[in-house]
Amino acid sequence: MGDTGASGPVMDRDEVDRALARLGAEHEAIETSLFALQDHAGRRLLEGAGLTGETKERWQATEESITLLWSYFDAYTGALRSAREIRARRRWSSREDLAELTELLRGECVTVSGGSLLGERFTLAALVDRMNELYARSLDMVVAADAVWSALPARIDLLAAELRRTRELAHSVGVRPGEHPAGDDLERITRTLTRLREEVVSDPLAYWIPAEGSSAPGGGRPDTTVYDREARALEDVRREIDAVLTVRQDAEQRLIRLRDVLSRADRTLAEARTARGEVLAKIAATEVPVVSGPPTALQEQLATAAEYRRNAQWHRLSPLLESLEEKAEDELLRARESLTAVTAPLAVRAELRGRLDAYKAKVARHGLAEDPELVEKYDAARRMLWSAPCDLRVAEQAVLRYQRAAAELLGSAPRVPGQGGPQDSQDRQEQRGPGT
Template structure:
């Protein structure tokens, strides 16, 4: 190499060295690198970081060997402003020949033989290529771990804080442990250990897998909402008791009316085929309300919230059942009233048609009225006679029209 060629090569290589040094220092200062160095790693992440650290250590040793060659070449060049041919030859060998001694164990495969490596030196360009490969590998492992932590750590910490708040709320409500909350806490602890020590084990197809964490967060949110509802129930307990008491009273009143209607139907309707109405629905509900009061006095709000919701559903079911009993009995009486109303309406129609004195219609009317106003009333017979009365009126009406 000429003197100008040596100077140009030295300048280019020094610029390259400075960029390499800056990249290596930036890699050391990277957040992911600091996290990996400070964490107690396990599993997949430990295995990969252990391999990356080995490559990184070799990279630094290779950079040191690379830099020593450049420093030696610079010192040799600085000894004379006009180096002689021997010096230029030596400089040419340092800058473009096999001048960089490889760290132990880093002999490239192409330089190895069956009996072992025959060459332990590489060129500066080859050293840069090897350092680039190692840098890309280490940077890729650091970036993968950092991406996993970025995606998982913040949601994990929010979930852990949410669990602590929910646990405090649960304790304030009944002072006892909440089994489901404890289970979620154990799951969160186990997941937290994995996220903090082995985040790469949660990476699938190049992306952090948050399914397990999302499931825990969803359960925790549900528990938090449930306990918040319990807290609101504790605050509004008196109003809720008033409301459920009113529901129980409505059940009792409907139950009483159903029994009255049943007794009336038995007395006034022939062969009603009615089942016996339910009994004691309101009493059973009041017993359950009294049991809830004992839970309140014991401060067992979480348990009481579930029981209270069950009581409200039971009150709704009881009201529907009592109302159904009432509809069955009242329906028969209503049917009798409907038939009576229709009979009088048909009689009024017969009067408007001038058919009041018709013997057939008079007989049918009398028969229908006797059935409907006699207790117990035979609703089937009454329905049949009323239908005959209606057909007779229509027939007479048709004959009158034809004569006209």
């Protein structure tokens, strides 16, 4: 086994040389990492920033950790230098040298000369582990802050520039705070972006979302929730302003179309009122719906829209035109439905007249037009349908009586030679009447 000491078995020369080579490589890697941390852009920004909140607290702790790291590294460097000097005394180290090296390389013989841990002793391996832990924690904080500063302020500035352009455009079409919801939205977005940028600059870690389970330095992403929300809000406002701009471009044509639609609705209602008078005079024992007058409220709103256009109040004209266009189409549809409802009795009378004449023509084709019963029933139905006022219910019964009499007579009449085929099939179908 060989001699033993406080640090266990005494190392031989090969073990010492291998340990020194490993420790030298670790020393070089640690030194490189510490200088990289020292030169990191995020660390330089943190040193010069007026920090607040979580970032301020964590940076104070990180600065202490970085200072302690250098103290650890100096102690590590000193221990490694001492070990190398002992090993360099002679080519073949004596047993006493090897025992001293074993104690230095494996024992708790490294004393930190600064910080709150002054006088605490470490092994070189424990000191490396401690430095790795402090370095990872410090780098994580620096990288996270730098990532937020690299991502969010520039994006906020771009959005703020777009916001300024949108506000100028809004002002040009009369969209102002207190007068239009979009103007109020622009003011709110402006305040939010200003506050967001200030907070991101002074407390970047408040806008950092660590990645769960990630051990990589700075594992995570910037929290863009507020930024994304305001970007969407600005896009919505921009669409509203674009709509107002569109109104400014085609307002006159839209007003002309509105006047035309409302004019057609008025003419249709006037036609319905005239038709109602005709129906009341010509049709008896039926209810005819009342026809309303022209919509004065829409005409007043149309006049208001024209006034908005003359005064370039585009932000007010835009929603009014959209509302008027919908209401005008509804009014035209209502007028057409009113005309249809009013003239329905006349349509019924026309249908009965057409049915009566169709049966008379069919009877004549069969040479039965002079039948006394048919002539009597036809004249009775015709007097009812061509006299005013016409009782539609009584007239319909008269037409049905004529239709049934004709059907019975046609059914008993002998077939005229040469008149078979499709015409007879049509006659038989018509004899069944419209109710079958």
